[in-house]
Amino acid sequence: MAYSDKVLDHYENPRNVGSLDKNDPNVGTGMVGAPACGDVMKLQIKLGKDGLIEDAKFKTYGCGSAIASSSLVTEMLKGKTLDEAESIKNSAIAEELALPPVKIHCSVLAEDAIKAAINDLKSKK
C-alpha cells in the first residue's frame, strides 16, 4: 500500500512518543482500540495551570496510519483548551494525513482517544 509522505514522516519520526504519570491529577489518559482489532492507542494529555494542554504523549500499537494519526494528534493538542481539543474531528486528521478510505478508522480511533483522555482528566477534577 502506498502511504502519503505525511504518514511516512510521522511513522519514521513519530512525535511525542512516551508516557506521562497517569496518577498525576492533571494528566488524562485515554486508551482506545483492542489488540484483536489490530490497533490500540494510548493518548495522554497534561493540563497546564493556564488551562491549556501543555504536553501530550502517545503510544500506539497499530498500522502506519494509526501511528501517524496519534503522532499528529499529539502535535495538534498542545496549546489547546479542553473545549478546543474536544472539537477536533477525525476528518481533520484524515485530511491532514491524506488517509485512504480503508484507513479512515485510524483517524476515528485518534478522535476517540482524545475524547477518552479528556473524559479521564475531567473525572479527576
Add this chain to the structure above:
Amino acid sequence: MKLPIYMDYSATTPVDKRVAEKMIPFITEEFGNPASRSHPYGWTAEKAVEEARRHVADLVNADPKEIVWTSGATESNNLAIKGIAEFYSKDKGKHIITVATEHKAVIDAFRELERIGYEATYLTPEPNGLINIEKFKAAIRPDTVLASVMFVNNEIGVIQDINSLGNICREHNVIFHVDAAQATGKVDIDLTKLPVDVMSFSAHKTYGPKGIGALYVRRKPRIRLQAQMHGGGHERGMRSGTLATHQIVGMGEAFKIAKEEMHDENKRIKKLHDQLLQGLTEIEEVYVNGDLNHRVPHNLNISFNYVEGESLIMAIKDIAVSSGSACTSASLEPSYVLRALGRSDELAHSSIRFSIGRYTTEADINHAIDLLKQKIGKLRELSPLWEMFKDGVDLEKVEWAAH
C-alpha cells in the same frame, strides 16, 4: 546487495535464467500449435510439450500420461475437487473433507460445492499445524467421496503426513487429492509409492513461469473426473484449451532443474533457515508458527508479540516478506491459517512469513536479522501493549474498548 531483499519465495519465485532461455524460442520461432498435426510447426511444439510433460512426471515419479496441463495450481485444485466430486458423487455420496488451513483455491472450491448441495467437513489442525490422523479418520463417513489435503502449507510451511492420510483414504475408498504447489522441489514426492489419486502442481513456486500448472491424475487405479473447461478436447478431454507451449516448456525445465538440484539446494536452505531462526529467536516474545520438525526449511513464520504486523512490514521495507495480517486489504481479518491453529488475533496480526529460496544468501539473512532486531525494538518502544506487558499487566484480563 539488491534492496529490498526478496524473502517471499512462497508467494512466487523468479524464473530461473536457464528456464527463461529455454522458453524464449517457443514464443518467437517455434510458435506452432502443439495440436497442429499437419506440419512441422505443430510437431516441434508437440515434441517440446511432451518432453516437458516427462520432466514434470519425473520429478514426482509419475507416468507422463498422468500429467494434465492447467493454468496453475488454482485451476488444478478446482478441476480436481469439482471434477471428482461431480464424477463420483452419484455412486458414493456428497460428503467432502478438507482442512481449515488449506489454500483459498481449495477452501473456496469446497464452498462452491457446498452451495450446490454437497456437505463439507473442514478439519481443524493441531496447534502445530499438523492434522491429527485419528481425527481425520473419524471425519470419514460412508458417503465421503473426496478428501483434499495440502502437502506443504503455504503460510506456515508444515508438511502433512500424506502417506498415512492417503492410506486411510484407500481403506475407506475415498479419493485423495493433494495440493502440492508448495512441495515440488522441496520434499521428495514418489507417486509410485504415495497413495495419492490426484495432485496439483504450480510452476511459479518452483522457479518456472506464472500461468502454468499441472494436475496429476492417477491411471492405476484409474481416476476419472468431469472436465471443467470444455472445448477442443485437449489433454484427453480433461482440460480443453490451446496449450501454452512456452509456459509448458518453462515448467518442464524448472521441474527438471528441481529434480537435479533439490537435494543440494535444500541442504543450503536448511542452513540459512537455521541461521534465521537462531537470530530471530534471540528477540524476546517471539513465537514460531507451525511445527519446527515437520516443515520445509524454506519457510519461517514468526509472530512478534506486541507489534502490529502492517507497521512491522512498513518498518522492514528493506526485505520483501508477507504478513499474516490482512490489514493491508480492506478487511481487518488476521490470517485464517494462524487463527485455525488457535493463535490469538494479536499473534496472528503480528506474524511475518519469511520464505527463502534459490537466490537467498547468508548476507541476506544477516541483514534481515539485524533489521528485525532494530525495528522490533523501535516499534515496541511505541507499543502500549509492550509497556503494559513490561509492567506485568495481563493483557488477557484487560477490557478493551473494541471498535
